[in-house]
Amino acid sequence: MRTLSLLALLATAGCTGESGPTEGATKAWETSGTLVIAVQEDMDNLIPIVSQSAADSYVEGAVYFGTIDSGFDCSLKKIPALATDWEWSDDGTVIKLTLREDITWEDGTPMTAKDIAFSYDLVRDPDVASPRISYVQHGIEGKFPVVIDDTHLEFHFTHAYDRDTQMSHITALPALPEHLLGEADRGSLRKHAFGKSPMPSGSWKLAKHEAGQRMVLEPNWNFTGPDEYKPKLNRVILRVIPEYATRLIELEKGTIDLMQSVQFEDVDRLAKEHPNLRLVRRGWRSMDYIAWNQQNDLFKDAKVRRALTTAMDIDHMMGQLLTSESGEVYGKRSTGTITPALCGVHNDDIQPLPYNVEQAKTLLAEAGWTDTDGDGFVDKDGKKLSFTLTTNNGNPRRAKASVFIQDYLKQAGVEVNIEQLAANSFFENLRKKDYDAALSGWSAGLFVDPSTIWHSDVVRGIDPQSVNGDTPNCNDEVTDNCVEKRYEFNFVSYSNPKADELIEKGLHTPVPEESAPIWREMQQVIYDDQPYTFLWWMDEVIAVDSRFEDTTINVLSPFGNLHEWSVPADKIKYER
Amino acid sequence: MLKYLLRKLVLVLPLLIGVITLIFILIELSPGDVADKFFTPETTPEVREKIVAKYGLDKPAWFRYLLLLKNLAVLDFGTSIAHGEAVTTLIGEALPNTLILSVVTLLIIYPVGVALGTIQGVKHGTVVDSGASIVSLFFYSMPSFWLALMLQLYFTLKWELLPTSGMHDPVMYEFMSTPEKIQDSLLHIILPGVAMGVASAAGAARYMRSSVLEVIRQDFVRTARAKGLPERQVVSKHVIRNAMLPIVTLLGLSLPFLFSGSVLIETIFAWPGMGRLIVSAIFSQDTPVVIGCFFVFTLVVVTGNLLADIAYALVDPRIKYD
Numbered sequence: 001m002r003t004l005s006l007l008a009l010l011a012t013a014g015c016t017g018e019s020g021p022t023e024g025a026t027k028a029w030e031t032s033g034t035l036v037i038a039v040q041e042d043m044d045n046l047i048p049i050v051s052q053s054a055a056d057s058y059v060e061g062a063v064y065f066g067t068i069d070s071g072f073d074c075s076l077k078k079i080p081a082l083a084t085d086w087e088w089s090d091d092g093t094v095i096k097l098t099l100r101e102d103i104t105w106e107d108g109t110p111m112t113a114k115d116i117a118f119s120y121d122l123v124r125d126p127d128v129a130s131p132r133i134s135y136v137q138h139g140i141e142g143k144f145p146v147v148i149d150d151t152h153l154e155f156h157f158t159h160a161y162d163r164d165t166q167m168s169h170i171t172a173l174p175a176l177p178e179h180l181l182g183e184a185d186r187g188s189l190r191k192h193a194f195g196k197s198p199m200p201s202g203s204w205k206l207a208k209h210e211a212g213q214r215m216v217l218e219p220n221w222n223f224t225g226p227d228e229y230k231p232k233l234n235r236v237i238l239r240v241i242p243e244y245a246t247r248l249i250e251l252e253k254g255t256i257d258l259m260q261s262v263q264f265e266d267v268d269r270l271a272k273e274h275p276n277l278r279l280v281r282r283g284w285r286s287m288d289y290i291a292w293n294q295q296n297d298l299f300k301d302a303k304v305r306r307a308l309t310t311a312m313d314i315d316h317m318m319g320q321l322l323t324s325e326s327g328e329v330y331g332k333r334s335t336g337t338i339t340p341a342l343c344g345v346h347n348d349d350i351q352p353l354p355y356n357v358e359q360a361k362t363l364l365a366e367a368g369w370t371d372t373d374g375d376g377f378v379d380k381d382g383k384k385l386s387f388t389l390t391t392n393n394g395n396p397r398r399a400k401a402s403v404f405i406q407d408y409l410k411q412a413g414v415e416v417n418i419e420q421l422a423a424n425s426f427f428e429n430l431r432k433k434d435y436d437a438a439l440s441g442w443s444a445g446l447f448v449d450p451s452t453i454w455h456s457d458v459v460r461g462i463d464p465q466s467v468n469g470d471t472p473n474c475n476d477e478v479t480d481n482c483v484e485k486r487y488e489f490n491f492v493s494y495s496n497p498k499a500d501e502l503i504e505k506g507l508h509t510p511v512p513e514e515s516a517p518i519w520r521e522m523q524q525v526i527y528d529d530q531p532y533t534f535l536w537w538m539d540e541v542i543a544v545d546s547r548f549e550d551t552t553i554n555v556l557s558p559f560g561n562l563h564e565w566s567v568p569a570d571k572i573k574y575e576r
Numbered sequence: 577m578l579k580y581l582l583r584k585l586v587l588v589l590p591l592l593i594g595v596i597t598l599i600f601i602l603i604e605l606s607p608g609d610v611a612d613k614f615f616t617p618e619t620t621p622e623v624r625e626k627i628v629a630k631y632g633l634d635k636p637a638w639f640r641y642l643l644l645l646k647n648l649a650v651l652d653f654g655t656s657i658a659h660g661e662a663v664t665t666l667i668g669e670a671l672p673n674t675l676i677l678s679v680v681t682l683l684i685i686y687p688v689g690v691a692l693g694t695i696q697g698v699k700h701g702t703v704v705d706s707g708a709s710i711v712s713l714f715f716y717s718m719p720s721f722w723l724a725l726m727l728q729l730y731f732t733l734k735w736e737l738l739p740t741s742g743m744h745d746p747v748m749y750e751f752m753s754t755p756e757k758i759q760d761s762l763l764h765i766i767l768p769g770v771a772m773g774v775a776s777a778a779g780a781a782r783y784m785r786s787s788v789l790e791v792i793r794q795d796f797v798r799t800a801r802a803k804g805l806p807e808r809q810v811v812s813k814h815v816i817r818n819a820m821l822p823i824v825t826l827l828g829l830s831l832p833f834l835f836s837g838s839v840l841i842e843t844i845f846a847w848p849g850m851g852r853l854i855v856s857a858i859f860s861q862d863t864p865v866v867i868g869c870f871f872v873f874t875l876v877v878v879t880g881n882l883l884a885d886i887a888y889a890l891v892d893p894r895i896k897y898d
Contacts, residue, residue: 041856
């Protein structure tokens with residue numbers, strides 16, 4: 001008896017937290033094949049106003065019909081989706097969207113301009129405390145958006161800025177069903193049941209969610225939009241597998257079809273032993289850098305920072321840290337925080353400082369640092385050039401890189417102590433500027449806003465972005481009209497009036513073709529100052545079973561446009 | 577007996593408060609807080625303040641501590657900050673999965689450990705004994721995560737005998753009949769069960785061996801042999817029964833070890849249980865979940881101890897609790 005009840009428990013285990021099976025809708029078009037994707041984390045919440053995990057965004061992208069679709073070719077490309085047409089006013093402060101009429105929510109309620117307005121109303125609401133509130137910070141309150149009728153709406157901006165950024169601010173949030181969420185308590189939106197089983201408007205429906213195990217997407221059979229958005233696969237299953245080694249074994253066994261972030265040392269072996277896998281590079285999504293804290297006297301002089309960069313053989317480090325077994329390098333030398341993927345904006349003309357120890361010593365000597373006591377380390381006023389390089393633990397690449405850096409700088413007469421901190425402490429210290437030098441990283445933004453990282457860290461005055469062209473005229477006091485704006489992510493306290501000027505000019509230039517030269521100049525100015533030693537941009541390798549066709553794997557997403565993915569009839573692996 | 581158990585239960589309360597206080601202090605001392613999860617370079621300071629206020633993180637630590645105790649007094653574990661779900665829901669999802677894994681592991685540990693230890697004790701000094709000693713020592717000293725990875729590598733990738741991870745087949749499970757579902761679930765539990773149980777089974781075998789050796793030298797065993805009982809009966813009726821006594825205690829005490837072992841094993845085998853829940857909660861500094869999990873852990877430890885006490889009294893009539 002005991003054995004029997006244990007068996008019954010086994011058979012039902014894991015079914016807790018499951019949302020109901022698909023009911024009602026019948027198969028409305030032909031589909032075949034199943035795609036199994038490994039993800040590291042489970043989803044938390046599918047209300048895009050408050051969600052934050054990667055799995056959340058994957059599922060959201062599948063279940064909601066977006067205002068526009070994005071493609072990527074050197075910059076974000078806008079593809080009509082719910083919005084079929086958009087029109088800018090001459091001064092670039094108003095955009096009018098025209099929407100499709102035929103999209104409905106799964107329950108048949110039409111999706112209208114009001115649903116978009118509802119999303120933006122939620123984001124702005126202080127009770128919701130949405131982390132995405134920056135989307136509305138340059139929108140005029142009450143006019144962001146203005147609903148004209150069910151298929152037309154306008155967004156009014158306080159001023160014109162980079163059009164790609166403006167566009168992303170008004171389209172990054174999908175419309176939400178006002179008829180279902182309108183009455184919801186906004187203070188507890190994150191706990192609303194809709195976040196676990198959302199009503200779809202897009203190609204897919206979240207048919208099943210088993211907490212900690214998997215999310216099952218099935219076609220939204222009530223989808224009313226254009227035929228090309230109708231999925232060709234039966235199902236997409238997102239399996240939660242936290243451990244890298246386990247994901248790799250599942251991939252090699254063929255029990256998962258797609259895996260992200262394959263480690264470079266595994267790439268060659270996979271290619272050789274598993275010809276059924278396609279290994280796709282996603283370029284330049286994240287970078288590593290060394291931040292030199294300019295609140296520390298050691299790093300105030302740009303000459304010292306240049307010397308430190310010159311003393312490191314960054315290409316050699318890349319050859320050691322970002323390579324597969326055959327020696328192929330999966331990265332690119334970085335010269336700034338704008339990703340090379342944004343090829344129209346990235347400044348390719350910047351010459352990275354070449355590795356040259358003698359040159360580094362000369363630069364240090366010019367800055368007053370020479371080895372007077374013959375201990376092998378340079379000194380000035382009786383103090384040797386010595387500092388602590390901090391990084392977060394749990395990242396083997398950065399751990400190895402810090403040892404390389406320590407060794408290179410020693411050869412230039414600089415003493416480096418290495419410190420590894422738990423990620424939480426590390427990032428808190430960065431924010432508090434409580435460090436000497438830090439080995440850290442950024443992931444790439446796909447539209448340009450360098451202000452968060454490079455604008456002078458504390459600005460008193462009229463918010464320079466809110467008043468077009470006016471000269472801020474404030475004293476040091478914070479009053480009603482004069483605000484203090486802190487750029488907290490300027491960890492190094494970098495401040496260069498020329499860079500500030502270029503950033504503000506760039507942000508106020510709506511047309512991308514016109515702002516690109518400004519951004520290129522800004523990159524050069526910053527690179528010359530070497531507030532960071534920019535190390536490298538890294539590729540991400542995605543492994544995907546080659547039976548899938550029409551796959552989209554690009555800088556935007558490791559598995560984009562899932563509705564287009566298909567398996568030819570002769571390669572179908574799972575019947576269901 | 578009842579009095580003894582009641583006295584033990586009363587002692588649980590200060591123990592729980594102690595554990596919770598300690599955990600709370602540890603979380604407070606670690607830098608950063610759960611609200612960090614919501615911050616990006618685009619998050620404005622005003623929003624940050626609102627988020628922090630929303631989760632009560634702007635209140636002083638003593639205030640939050642007292643609030644926590646007050647809520648726990650009425651068994652209100654609160655809501656997970658990272659997941660936006662009631663802590664009881666999250667634990668309710670994870671606890672049964674860990675319990676299943678623990679039960680299966682216990683089923684592996686005890687029969688295997690007891691059998692191996694008995695054989696070793698009976699065949700004391702022979703090649704069988706030394707061979708088994710080497711094997712059990714090998715598994716006893718092996719890190720469970722390494723064993724887990726090796727099991728995956730050989731049993732799933734090389735020999736393709738068993739599924740690699742998860743609780744059931746991710747693709748076909750919902751299309752299976754009930755017997756197939758049971759079979760599928762059983763197949764999925766073997767590797768994590770073995771990975772978790774093997775080291776403990778090796779430990780149990782070593783306990784059992786020394787226990788058998790002690791018993792086998794006693795007078796009543798000599799008497800049994802002297803009256804002409806076949807050796808098989810001597811071992812099964814007289815030796816094993818008496819040698820099992822210390823092992824029963826071990827049973828209750830191994831429950832907490834199984835729970836802490838689940839932290840690694842559940843991560844490697846993608847098993848959605850308490851171990852994984854607590855790891856992710858600690859990393860995201862999700863205080864309500866961490867406290868809730870440790871609350872449950874403490875209860876498990878106490879229950880394990882109590883069970884050991886009761887079991888001991890049941891199997892050994894000489895033991896009386898006053």
